[in-house]
Amino acid sequence: MLETTPAAPATQITAEHRELLDQILDKWSLQVLDRLCEQPSRFNELRRAIPLITQKSLTATLRRLERNGMVDRVVVNTRPLAVEYRISALGTTLQDLIDALLRWTTVTMPEVERARERFDEET
Amino acid sequence: MLETTPAAPATQITAEHRELLDQILDKWSLQVLDRLCEQPSRFNELRRAIPLITQKSLTATLRRLERNGMVDRVVVNTRPLAVEYRISALGTTLQDLIDALLRWTTVTMPEVERARERFDEET
């Protein structure tokens, strides 16, 4: 059988793909990354920029992003100590993707809303 | 200081943005959408294409995608009944984004792996 797609996209989603995306497209990461793409920020600056996030979640999100190499944690040894988070070189490769996702949601939202209404009112 | 980015992206992530993305970038949706972009599929075809998904999760995923207007559910009234899922017009607007995400993960994965090792071995 020769009916495999001629120009196969070579994009099979594996468990690894999904795991990585899960760590970067999770509840808070996009917002953190988006902010850090604009400017390096300190811990409490991020909290203020993302008002609904809790300390715990922000810490967890930053650790995860740091572990995956998306964010650099820079400790400035003043007293009291200061910590700055910056997008990493690897992290910047995400910027276009994030922008594209945001643009997509913005453009698509109205149609989605209508689709939901249609779906919901079908008894 | 005039160093604000000249063409500001105007992309503030709101709760609505995140809610929509959560419904489309969740655990199984990408795989389902990816498959449906390639070809319309029946329920059990999807199960076979995505071996690890459970019936329950597949049903839930398809309903959610249908509700958001990404997928069309077409019932063919044969006996026993057949149901075909197809990507919708709205859904196809996601295709490039999904491809971009997959390409990004594929390209980035090795560096991420190295970053994780570095992070993990720092005691």
Next chain:
DNA sequence: CAGTATCCCCTACGATACTG
């Protein structure tokens, strides 16, 4: 074939309190 219906677990997240 294309699903519901249960039960159950686990963990992601929030709330709150405390610390170097």
Next chain:
DNA sequence: CAGTATCGTAGGGGATACTG
């Protein structure tokens, strides 16, 4: 300031059984 530590909960998802 920049976090840990602890407790408690909601719900996403799995396993299994059943149905038009």
